[in-house]
Amino acid sequence: MSAVLLIAVPLLAAFISILNKKLAPVLLLLVSLFNIVSIFFYSLGTITIGGFEAPYGISLVLDNYSLIGLIVINIAFFLVLLISYEKVKKVATVLLVALAGLNGLLLTGDLFNLFVFIEVSGIAAYLISTTNKKYVATFNYLVIGTVGSSFYLLGLIILYAMVGTLNMSDMALRISSEGISAANLSLPFLFMFIGLGVEAKLLPFNSWVKGILGNSNKLVGPMIASVYAGTISLVFGRILTSVFVVSDRLGLILTVILLVGIVAGETMAFASTKLREILLYSSIAQASLVIILFLEGITGWAVMMVIANVISKLVLFAIASYTSDELKTDEVDNLKGIFSKNKIIGVAFTIASLSVSGLPLFMGFVVKMNVLTSIFDGEDYLLAAVILLTSIVEGVYFVRVLIKLWYNKEDAKTINYNFVIKYIVSVLAVLLIVFGTYTTVLNDQVETVNEVFEIGGNE
Amino acid sequence: MNFASIEMILMITLASGVLAYLIGKLNAKLGSIVTILVSMYVTIAVIYFGYNGELVITTEYLPLVTFKVTNIGLFFASTVTFVFAMVSFFNPFFIDKYKFKALYSMLYIFSLVGILGVFFTDNFMTLFVFFEFTVWSSMFLIPMGKSTKSTTLYFAMSTIGSFALLYAIFLMRSQSGSFDIDQGLAMVSGAKATWTYILLSVAAFAKLGAFPLHLWLPKVLGDAPDPVTAVFSGGLEKLGAFVAVMGLVRLAPVSFNIGAIDMDFARYVIAFIGSITIIIGTLMAIRQDDAKKLLAYSSMSNGGYIIVALTIGNGIAISGALYHVLAHAIASAAAFLAIAAVARKTNTTKMSELGGMIHNMPITYMVYLIAIISMAGIPPMGGFISKWMIFQAVINKGLPIIAIGVFFGSIGSFLYVFRPLAALFLGQQLPEYKHLKEAPFFMVLPMIILSGLIIYTGVLPNYILGKINEIVVDLGATAVTITEYTITGFNGTIHPALISGMFGVGVFVAFLIFITFKKSKKVTLMDTYTAGEFIYTEELLHYSVDFYAPLERLYEKYIHIMEKTYDSIRNKIAEVGHFFKYYFFTNKPEVSVFWIVIIVSLLLWGESLW
Structure with missing residues (x-):
């Protein structure tokens, strides 16, 4: 069997599902x-694909990096379907296309092909x-998304004119062999960065997120915030690690923009009710942080952070969206004490949010500690300080929410x-604890991911 | 399986936390009894195996975690676990008041696990993990009390402390190359040492509740469930003292020496902040009406004493600080437990709503009396010994400005610790509390044990001082000269047992006078003379209301400064958030496109940059 089936089967099923609306959701699950x-x-x-050798044909890359991504994203996708099954019925065909698009994004080894999948998964979104x-x-999302992908395409065209190939590994080779300087790559890179940034929720390209x-309902919330966000982060990671070499100065500028994104995200969350x-x-702040890690070359732990985010955002958004679907409100003050009657849901939400804020015993803590170790190894003291300071703000608003949701007077x-x-949320919460205490698994996976990109791991 | 191994004790405790939850689900009271058994077990195991030198540090099951038994770790661990054990006796009597009963028992035990891990490790990462573990497990205990408001504040301040600690840990690691505590503290140098010093101080201040990170202490201690208050003040706060020893004593001096007093400038700054902490804590304690808040501010000022003493850093000062940790831990635990015993019956801790509880609860009254005598530093209690040593150190070092704070705190403590005594226990009995009885035996027992220990530490301090001397030598200072009954300070020798004996004689004479002379006449609270008018607001005539009004008037304008500062910090953060929301998250897609174009054109314009 070939990994192309991951894309082909959902696409084929999407066409079949048009024929029978009733069967479509079942087909989707299958x-x-x-x-x-x-x-x-x-x-x-x-x-x-089609027997055309790279760089002439399109190739899919199934290495340990995309493998981890595929496993996580496909499982998360399936769980989201289960959580929101009644909403799924209306958009089953679209979701099949989305699944094809997401798998394509993770697998593809070709930059133009990547654009196609961005469009496919974008339209599905x-x-x-x-x-x-x-x-x-949705209209705003459509407009901004389209602008974003045009930027990506523009960047890609310039890049093709410069290098003459679209295949990722071939491009990386040619960039180094033809001695194209990082400075010359800045412009196309920046355009592609903006294009992907729209989907990855990076400030200031992300105003669609609020709407x-x-x-969000219980389908859109976890799907966009967890599954889509995870996929795009991984795509970003691949491009930043295996295609481009970012010049120091551009890297600095991007890091500053992303740091502003983190600060903005956390303060906005702090200011929200x-x-x-x-x-x-x-999650805007989290997304920016992940991209910074990829930029800094902390690839292995960045991937782990993506996974931790996928798990915890799935739990958080599933519960938040489900709750607001039911109560027609999501003002925290109107939700006081809801967890005291739904302890399982409450505990899962608590664990997920404690994991995001990086408290021990949970996966987020392990990831955060290792990330910080790497950052300090790189002697990037300012970055570490910003991450820690924003973490305080993050922890405070999460604790504030938790206390309100658990305790009530009336x-x-x-x-x-x-x-x-x-x-589903309790299994995922247990998973966060397992990864938070049994860290050997994470370390092994980090090693494997780093081997893919031949990065000297953190031994 | 080796039962003397720290790993084993830790895992048993952790497992019994889960067990307490499960049992608590079936029967809340049984679950809380598990907390007694477990904390007793931990205390006995730590003290017995620890002081017999039998604690095993090897690990079999926990990867990446390394343990080490140090004299100082053992000292802190036995103090804090002992407080946990004593307080745990109160849990079954209070468990019905909590919203999540089973969870309470579990988190109580989990905090104990965190404490153990912090004190028995030689690895900074392990220390931090357990430190944070304690933070979040104790954090969820707070909202079960009167109010949920202070929880977030506690988390914020604690996290400031934790992250300062973490940053310091990474700074030390960048120079020593490992997370080893001894190496890290020894090898850090240059600018990094200064930062490490500052950050460790911040961490210690946040945990001890010292100025300017003190705000959480009165709020949390006022709001938290009564037994938890005792644990915070007597136990968890002492994590700060532990970190303070690392930063203030074990770290080599980091700035220039002030020649006149032969003291490192950075240490002097911290000592100064310590004495400000003492003064603020004292002044604020004087104005409180809530007995728990009063004791909370007193905890704050006692934290200041520990900081001041540790910055001086000679043998007497360090012993004084460590002895103060012990003395304050047991005294404040006893005081808070006494208040808790009253509050359990009366459901209030406001002094203006109470009175004459001595008639109902004579033993609780005695416990409270002994505790506050110790907190005020009067012989023959433990607090006297530690304060005497700290005074000796401060005077000998020649620090007049710091000494003002230190003495002010000591005199000020007379003003406030006796107020709850007078308002709550003495005075006229309120009619609505007439029927109340003394607390049940299992609440009285831990209070009596604590009182006994307070007296023991005051009369015969030399055994414990001997243990502390071992720590002092470990820390590289000269041991304090002690004989079987005497302690030698810088300007003389004291004889605690003799002082206690004299004190005893005095009490005996007073008692003789008391029984031979005429008995006082009992009047009710309603006997107040009001010139024939009907009293509508009789609570305002309670003599504990506005007790020190003239003194309070001197500084009442300034008491909210810190609170306002933190409020405005919070508002500023929210403002930044609103700013970003306003400019980036509109419902108009053209705004986003605008920002994209702006960024691209800016970068293109600066193309020459790269």
Whole structure:
């Protein structure tokens, strides 16, 4: 079997699903499950499509980096489907396309192909977001997303004119062999950075996030904030580590922009009073942080941070969106005490948010500590200080939310969470604890990821 | 399985935390009884194995965690676990008041686990993990009390401390190449040493509740459940003292020496802040009406004593500081427990709402009396010994400005510690509390044990001082000269047992006078003379209201300065957030496009940069 099936099967199923609307959601679940199972049977390597050897044909790269990404994203995708099954019915075909697009993003070894998948998954995301029934927000998303991908395309065209190839590894080779300076690469790189930045929620390209995630239902919330965000971060990681060499000065400028993004994200979350808004601003900060780590070359732990974010954002957004679907409000003050009646949900939410704020016993802590160790090894004291200071702000607003959601003076509102979401969030919460205490797994995975990019790991 | 191994004790404790939760789910009271058993077990194991030198530090099951038994770690661990054990006796009596009963028992035990890990490790990373673990497990205990408001404040201040500690840890690692505590502290130098010093001080200040990071202490101690208050003041706060020893004593001097007093400038600054802490704590304690808040501010000022003594850093000063850690831990635990015993019956800790509790709870009264005598530094209690040593050190070093703070705090403490005594226990009995009885035996027992220990530390301090001398030698200072009954300071020798004997004689004479002379006449609270008018606001006539009004008037304008500062910091952060929201997150896509274009054109314009 070839990894191309991960893309081809969902696409084929998408076409079939148009024929029978009733069968579509079932087909979606089956395909998603098939993807998860099949990942474990593929062998690592580069797959050339249609027998055209790289750099002439399109190639898919299945290495340990994309493998980890595929496993995490496909499982997360499946779990989101389970949580929001009744919403899924209307957009099953779109979700199949989205699945194909996301897998494509992770697998592709070709920059133009990447653009195609950005468009495919992007259009799917616009359509998924229509289930929020906030059409203006979706329209904004559409406009900004399109502007973003045009920038990506523009950058790519310039790059092609300079280097004459679209294949990632070939491009990296030619860049070094033809001695193209990092300075000359700055312009196309910057355009592509902006293009991807729109999808990755980087400030200031991310104003769509508020409309989409701030009104998200239980499908859109976890799908965009966890699955899509994780995928785009990994794509970013691949481009930053294996294609481009960022010049010091450009790297500095980008780091500053991203640091502003972190500060902005955390302070905005601090200033917000709505649950989903707090979470979405917090995830803006997280996204910026991950990209900084990729820029700094802390690839292995950046990947782990992406995974930790995928897990915890899935839990947080699933619960937040589900709650606001039920209560039609997500003002934290109106939700006081809801967890005291839904302890399982509450504990999962608590664990996920403590993990995001980096408290021990949870996965976020292990990742944060190792990231900080690497940053200090690089003697980047200012970056470390900013990360720590913003973490204080982050912890404060999370604790504030937690206390409000657990304690109440009057009677709390009752919500019936169905058993699916209860099971899923508690399994994920347990997973956060497992990775937070049994750290050998993480260290091994970091080693494997770093080997892919031949980075001397942190031994 | 080796039961004397720290790893084993830690894992058993952790497991029984989960067990306490499960049992607590079935029966809340049983769950809280588990907390007693576990904390007793930990205390006995630590003290017995520890002082027999039998604690095993090898690890079999916990990877990456390394342990080490040091004299100072053992001293802190036995003090704090002992406080935990004593306080745990109160848990079953209070468990019904909490919203999440089973969780309370679990988190109580988890905080104990964190404490153990911090004190018994030689590795900074392990220390930090357990430090943070303590923070979050104790954090969730707070909102179960009166109010949930102070929880976030506690988390914020604690995290400032933790992250300062973390940053310092990484700075030391960058020079020593490992997370080893001894190496890290020894090898850090230059500018990094200065930063490490500052950051460690911040961490210690945040945990001890010293100025300017003190704000959480009165709020948390006022709001938290009553037993938790005792644990915070007697136990968790002492984590700060532990960090302070690392930063203030074990780190080599980091700035220039002030010739006149032969003291490092940086240390002098910290000592100065320590004495400000004493003064602010004292002044604020004087104005409190809530007995718990009063004691909280007194904890703050006692933290100041520890800081001042540690900065001086000679043998007497360090012993004084460490002895003060012990003396204050048991005295404040006893005082808070006594208040808790009253509050359990009356549901209030406001002094103006209480009175005459001595008639209902004579033993609790005695416990409180002994505790505050110790806190005020009067013989024959433990607090006297430690304060005497600290005074000796300050005077000998020739630090007049610092000494003003130190003496002011000591005199000020007379003003405030006796107020709860007078308002709460003495005076007329309120009619609504007439039927109340003494606390049950299992609440009285730990209080009596603590009182006994307070007296023991005051009368015969020499055994414990001997142990502290070992720590002092470890820290590189000269041991204090002690014989079986005497302690020699810089300007003389004291004889605590003799002082206590004289004190005893005095008490005996007073007692003789008391029983031979005429008994006082009992009047009710309503006997107040009001010139024939009907009293509408009789609580304002309670004599504890505005007790020190003339003194308070001198500084009442300034008491909210710190609170306002932190409020404005919070508002500033939120303002920055609103700013970003306003400029970047509009509902208009053209604004985003505008920003993209701006960034691109700016970068293109600066193309020549690269």
